[in-house]
Amino acid sequence: GAGVSQSPSNKVTEKGKDVELRCDPISGHTALYWYRQSLGQGLEFLIYFQGNSAPDKSGLPSDRFSAERTGGSVSTLTIQRTQQEDSAVYLCAIPMDTNYGYTFGSGTRLTVV
Amino acid sequence: QKEVEQDPGPLSVPEGAIVSLNCTYSNSAFQYFMWYRQYSRKGPELLMYTYSSGNKEDGRFTAQVDKSSKYISLFIRDSQPSDSATYLCAMSDLNQAGTALIFGKGTTLSVSS
Numbered sequence: 001g002a003g004v005s006q007s008p009s010n011k012v013t014e015k016g017k018d019v020e021l022r023c024d025p026i027s028g029h030t031a032l033y034w035y036r037q038s039l040g041q042g043l044e045f046l047i048y049f050q051g052n053s054a055p056d057k058s059g060l061p062s063d064r065f066s067a068e069r070t071g072g073s074v075s076t077l078t079i080q081r082t083q084q085e086d087s088a089v090y091l092c093a094i095p096m097d098t099n100y101g102y103t104f105g106s107g108t109r110l111t112v113v
Numbered sequence: 114q115k116e117v118e119q120d121p122g123p124l125s126v127p128e129g130a131i132v133s134l135n136c137t138y139s140n141s142a143f144q145y146f147m148w149y150r151q152y153s154r155k156g157p158e159l160l161m162y163t164y165s166s167g168n169k170e171d172g173r174f175t176a177q178v179d180k181s182s183k184y185i186s187l188f189i190r191d192s193q194p195s196d197s198a199t200y201l202c203a204m205s206d207l208n209q210a211g212t213a214l215i216f217g218k219g220t221t222l223s224v225s226s
Contacts, residue, residue: 004156033213035216040121040218041218042119042201042216042217042218042219043157043201043203043214043216044216045213045214045215048213056213059213091156091157093156096159100145100147100162100205101147101149101159101162101203101214102157102159102214103159104156104157104158105156106154106155106156107155107156109154
């Protein structure tokens with residue numbers, strides 16, 4: 001959606017390869033969230049950033065998953081040694097200004113073959 | 114038991130029908146309740162936001178929260194084909210930065226003309 005840009009929109013990778021997903025929010029938002037949406041599983045929280053630090057990374061499913069944020073802006077989610085169960089849509093979100101909801105990006109659809 | 118339960122459907126209705134979408138939850142601390150609409154291959158967008166119990170109306174949409182029953186609903190009046198989407202409920206317990214929203218799995222709605 002407006003305010004959050006994610007790239008690539010689609011990514012097909014071979015099992016065992018590393019992938020990097022990018023989230024670029026509009027400026028001025030210190031908070032940033034990553035969620036994963038798997039078929040039949042709904043949205044699962046992965047990690048929360050406040051500025052460049054991640055006070056809550058409790059949702060990362062394994063140590064193959066990592067994320068960073070630089071300059072309080074762009075964030076990257078890296079998945080190492082991808083597995084087929086990593087196939088999902090990865091969504092990035094920022095808090096809305098007017099209430100407590102989120103503005104989501106359109107997501108990156110990851111397919112591991 | 115998942116924190117938030119939502120019937121995934123699919124739900125198919127004719128144009129003009131009244132649609133009722135529901136979620137139940139187990140955490141009595143939840144105070145902030147939201148409904149998101151997600152079109153195919155798009156990120157979720159906030160549709161309705163409610164704090165604590167009560168009703169909120171916005172055009173053809175009405176959100177209801179019954180905290181005593183831990184049950185929330187979204188009603189769509191005079192449904193239109195453009196309402197065909199996946200509807201996700203979301204909720205949280207704290208109005209603080211970093212509080213991750215907990216989502217239901219989503220209900221897929223199809224409105225036929």
